[in-house]
Amino acid sequence: MDELIEITQRNIVINRKDILRILSFQDEDIIFLSGSLIEGIINKYSKGMGNKLSDIDVFILSNDVNKIQKSTFDYEREGLKTQFKKQNGVDFDIEIHCKKSIVNLIDQLNTYNFDDSIRTFNALKLPTDFDFYKFTSFLHRLQNSIVIYNEKEFDSLISRFNRKNYFKLMTRVSVNKIDLYYEDVVGNIENGQLEVAVNIARTILLETMKAYLFHMKSSIDRDKWIPLKLKNLAQYNDEVAEIYVRFKKLYFEEKLDEDSKLQANAESIIEFSNYVINKIGQEGEL
Template sequence: MIELKPINKQIDEKEILNLLNLKGNELVFLSGSLIQGIGNRFSDIDIFVVVEDFEELKKDETIVYNHDDIKTTFSSILGIGCDIEYWPLSTVKEIFNQINNLDKSDIDSPTLTQLDIKGYSLNSLTSFVHRFLVGKPIHNANIYDELKASTNLDKFYQFMTRYYINLVDGFYNDATGNLDKGEYETALYLARDILIKTISAYVFSQNVTLDREKWAYLNLKNISKENKEAARILQKVDKVLFYKNLETAEDLKENAEQIIILINNIINIISKEHGGY
């Protein structure tokens, strides 16, 4: 039985497999926030089917979006929506092969073009890796275990930490520039967005994965339960994001400045821990 703790439900693996037209040699794993334990009653279950003969799926009339890279369809079970994605095994193997072949100079590169598979965006590739890592295999688990065991996950976490730091770098001057200009509302808006990206970088630096920034705060909160440094960061994040009275322009300016200082502090923590970035 699959435990969905956020909504206090259980689902039989066989019922999920019955939603799929399987031939036997596919890898099937479940993922998403419900499987990870951080979802809610509106969350879906993500079902990933990794197939060797991807071309054969072109004949499958049950697939709603029959694209060349990823094929997607939808279903439901016990009132819970299910998003079903089909991926070619060759692509999945290439993703993990490219992760294993990353070196320090690749990860330090500001361009981050080292995960590059024709027809796929970087976001779709890294999102798949995240969902794989937090996933639960329910069919041909040996394939899942072999792929995971053969992958240097430290390189993936380092890569994603660098990715988010690059995003921070890209928006940082926009926040400080608007602050200097006196556009305090815009500066604060940008600073908050950059802080979430900074938290995402920190989460990955702790060898925890996420695929959407909306989960960054919750992941930081979970990490803080056993990590004193993360708990101190969380306390500061709470202070600047949630417990400020913003009634005047000076309040907006001060809050934006405090967030920018916190951003720099978190980036420095990441750099000290990992010797760079």
């Protein structure tokens, strides 16, 4: 385990030991760093993420959250505490989670039956104040992280995590969202509300690309990074490169200054989305 971590986006080097000095934790806890700055330096498909104003996320998985010392800036919910600290000009957002609850949720995901008729969003029994998005965001960050304390237990947690189930679940979540928006686009086109139709269609386009990224085993938890992730992945895969060019044209390049162009854009997005979702389905992910 290297002691020094170079954060290229901020042109700084941080020391693991220095970070541990500002944290309150127990000997058996697991501690790792994540967030856009960390992901940008460890994942080639995330190159360029983070900026000079980005903070660093610190995750502490504790056997007993109540033993973590409180500060004046703590936010506390059941099984979760949040702290904010600063060191050498770097902001650290610290989340302290109940290790047992996280392991339980990972085990639920590992054994989830995708043939079950239960709605995808209700697939897991989540603790109070810990919703589906927070958990899946946590899993994304777990996969894009640098451990700074208790490496052996961290590796054990990673090894028990069924990434195949995670990517399949997240692909389905985005596809389900697309289904909810589809008729809204069609209805607004029929009623002549073309600006509204395009606006909803753009949401469909982003969710389609998110589903495709998960299908390609590239995790994401913030929509703002979808174009960057696609662009990076396209450098390594010809099929993704084709998908990225079509996405970029529909989302960034088409001129929408006439009703006919607005309608054409919305309809083209629906057609492209169907093409991508059918491709995912043909490969057994739905």
